[in-house]
Amino acid sequence: MENENSVIYGLEFQARALAPQLAETEKIRFLIGTQSLKQTTNQVHLVEFNEEDSTIKTSVFNHPEGEIWKLNTSPLDKTSLATCYNAVSNDNTCCMKTALYRIPQTENPETVENLSLGTKFETDQYGSEIKTTEFHPTDLNKAVTVMENHVVFWDISGEEAKSILNVQLSGKNNPKFTTGKWNPHQNCNQFTTATETHLKTYDVRSGEVAWNIDNVHSQLLRDLDYNMNKQYHIATCGDDGLIKIWDFRQTAQPVYSRSDHSHWVWCIRFNPFHDQLLLSASSDARVLISSAASVSSENNNDVCIHDETETKQMISDGPLQWCEHEDSVYCAEWSPAEPWIFASLSYDGRLLISRVKKTLKYQIML
């Protein structure tokens, strides 16, 4: 719909890993990991967006270990990031790995430095498909890796990660995990995973299933995200092209469901500040901001007595703003520093940093 607000940053390589620098709350920074089978050419780009003059400053770091499938940043440590990568050996075999890296302090922007290795993970025993490594939201020393059919909790204080807890998924047809996320509420004691069409949440203290929702989507469940402002709400998306929000206390029906995308939805994110804004990325090459105002924390009509001053008109649910790409979009992220900025990365290596439409912004703020 509106692209005048966007700034494009093109990469030479294909990419499907994008992460905001979570610990950075001053500057608008995103990290991109490239996906190229040529070992030496994979990079991590740190993109800093200057909102005032709409310019982009980038630093590039080499990631020589392999093509990056997934990138995560620590919410506590600005320099720390985790990648899941595919290492190809010389004899044309490849294997998935994950590791923690530190972003070096660059003095010289001309030279491309390597990322310095932080913590290594020994994952061979658990399986070859590594989906994601997620930092603990509040504990600097904890992380979790989601693999084929394992969720492994690590102590990452040392150079070698130590496995604390290992949850294994079993069942017929060899079910696999797709992705996973910490529940930022309830003292971060829960970790939610997506497997096939189901949501499964484990209590990290016991390794038991805390709760689960089956058949969240009719086809593969691709991604999920917690609402930072509403502790029982979780957004999901999947191959049926639907975006849903679930209240996991009542799992029979989603509280919100939309089908505005015309293909699989790969990524879904609540805006951390204004949770009525829902960002989704789809392989129909579009990024969408939808309104979920009816179930957002802003909609508290049913909770408190209607206040005279609160006559603000609620935005109706549905699509609000589209961003067009030329190829499938696998990632889209809100900036943790600025609530009205988001980035989306399409497979052709193009990063769009966009603003929420002004009219929409004022509508929400005023």
Add this chain to the structure above:
Amino acid sequence: MNACEQSESKSSSSEEKIPFSSSRLSPVSSCSTISEEEIGERRRNRRELLRQYYSKLSEGLETAEDEEGAMLDIDSPRFDVNAFVSLVLKQKTLRELIKLDKRLVSEIRLLDEEIQTLIYQNYSKFLSATDTVRQMKGKIEHIEAEMSRLNEKMIAIKDLNSKIDSSLAENRLKVFRLSSVHVLLKKLRFLFELPGRLKKSIEASAYRQAVDYYCKTHGILLRYEHISSFSGIRDECQALLVQLKDALHSRLSYEKNVSLSQLTEAAELLLLLDAPPAEIAESYLLSAHEAISCAMGVLESNVDHDPHSSHPSLEHSLPIIIQHMKTLLRGHQTLFGEEKGEQLRSTLGRLFGRLLSTLKKTILCSLEQNPPVEGDLLIKDINSLYVCLTEPDVFFYQESWVKERFTSFVEKMLESIIEFTLEGILRIFEERIMEIKKILLDSKPSSKPLSQLSDDLSVDMKALVLSTITLLLELSQKDNRLFTIRKLCRRYYKKHVLDHFLASYFVKTTERCKVLAGTNSLTVSWPLEGSSLLILVLAGYLFGLEKYGLPFLYQETLKRISMFKVDATGKQQECLAIVKNGAQELVNCYSRIYGNNVSALSLESLAAADWLTDRPPTAVRAATKGLITKLSNVATELDAFFGADIKSSLNVNEHRTTPSMSLTTNHYMQNGFGINNNFHKLFTDRIDIYKNVEFSKSSIMKSIILVYLKAFMEEIRLCVLSTAGMQQVQLDVECLRRHLSKFFTDGRLLNFFLDEILDSCAKRCLRPVPLEKQVVKTLLMV
């Protein structure tokens, strides 16, 4: 007419002019000599001026002028001859005087003649008058004597009269006395007999008579209470009165077999006997309620025993109960006015409610009967209720609550009737669909395309709905009074038949279609066979409904009720949209189910394959072949539905030539990564994979294939392939290209997607070296 005095005026002289009031003696003024002409002229002017002056003056000094004028006016009684003559002599010229004289003479002569004729005319009258006067003078003298004689006689008569009167007075007094004694005796006798009469009346239950007696005698008895015999009677009467009151009370406090009119009478009599109205009103209401509910109870038990509409007992009881209620209302109102009005209304309300619920029960039971009872039978009871309510008078019906409850009841009943009719139709619809399902499952190859099934269904349902609507409309046209309420009739057509029945039919069939097609359960398992065709049949039905059925049915219905200018465009559009959406949803569902199923199969096989293999491909993977077979199966299924003939005729324009492979096989190698490819995409239209599908074979097929290809591409992007793996994909893609192109009228779309796959595949390959096109060709031949 002072003719006699006029002779004097002959002596005349000429001097100054005088205003003559007499009309006949108008002032004459003319000059005496010709030499004096000028002077005459001047005089005239002067005279004119003077006249003006005097006329003005005369207004101010009227009395003086009058006096003077009267003296000079010949006609005036105060006419002074001397003054006149001297004045005339002074003022007039000789010639004028002569003229005046002549005129006066002639006028006098005229007047004389007039007097003469007058005298002649009246002469005889004068004569007779004098005669009469003379006679009267003679007779008057006798009258006095006669009068005095008369007077004497009158006095004599008077004396005689008083004498007779006094002599008879004594007797008359006696007679008077006797007759009054007689009356008194009669009264006394009545009084003495009173207790007996009262008793008899009470015994005979002639309460009204008793109360009548009592009321008449009550005053007297009270007056003569001090006389012992009277007080005895009074006591006796009081005792009887208590008895009477008891009897009335007991009648009022409901005995069996007491009619409502008797109740009313009892209440009325008790009121006459000075019972407290509030109390009476209350017990009257209670008993009346009892009486009516007794009748109602009988009806209810009869109906309960065998509930069906136009129950004979209903026919019998309905008028009676309503009559009772009317009697109660009228009786209460005349007896008590607004006393306990609330209670009256609530009692009647309760009773009426019971009656309505009984009616409702019969109607609902009849509705549930199998086969359902005819509509006009159903509303027969309502109709007769309406007749009872409004005939012979409408005072009961005009009570606002009665009208309200009755209308809402009718409303509800009509709603139920419509609801049941609708349910029936939907049941038939479902049965038809079950039959169709069976036919589909048997699936013997038939010559007819299966879309015929949709058409048949459409035709049948259309006829059924139309005939039902006709029946529903006939309901109102049959001879019944109910629908003479024009408002109700209009409402019935608009709200019930049009908005409720017809609109609901469309909405509900759409819903049923969706449910039957299973679009709600999103996980439809693979072997769809029968049910997938069912989706198509249902979609076909809905599309037909949207295009022909719905407009036709609306048009027909509106035509039938054209006397009420009902506008249903809004609702019609609404239904149209619902039906259309439903149909679209079904087609989308069909293509998506197949698309997703095909892609799921493909993804499974992709995940299972070893893409890092060293062995170069020797043939198209079995899975891909399987997919092609599956897709052709779908095509066959679609053919079965849409008809193969139609398909071939549709696809005449399709160029079936396999796209030139040379162009595409090496395409992706030249592109490499990046810019070229993006340019290529920039100029391509956006392709929505999940989008609305047209209801045609080619559109559905295309949609399925696109869903599959897109999934294929996304999955390849998640793989890592060896050279051999890539070549295998290449081989599969070319195989797909060869087999799928027949489903596309325009090969570009297919080629675009296949090239995308190859492109993605090359990018995910460790060392991308494609197969030579010749090799591909050869391998495809195998």
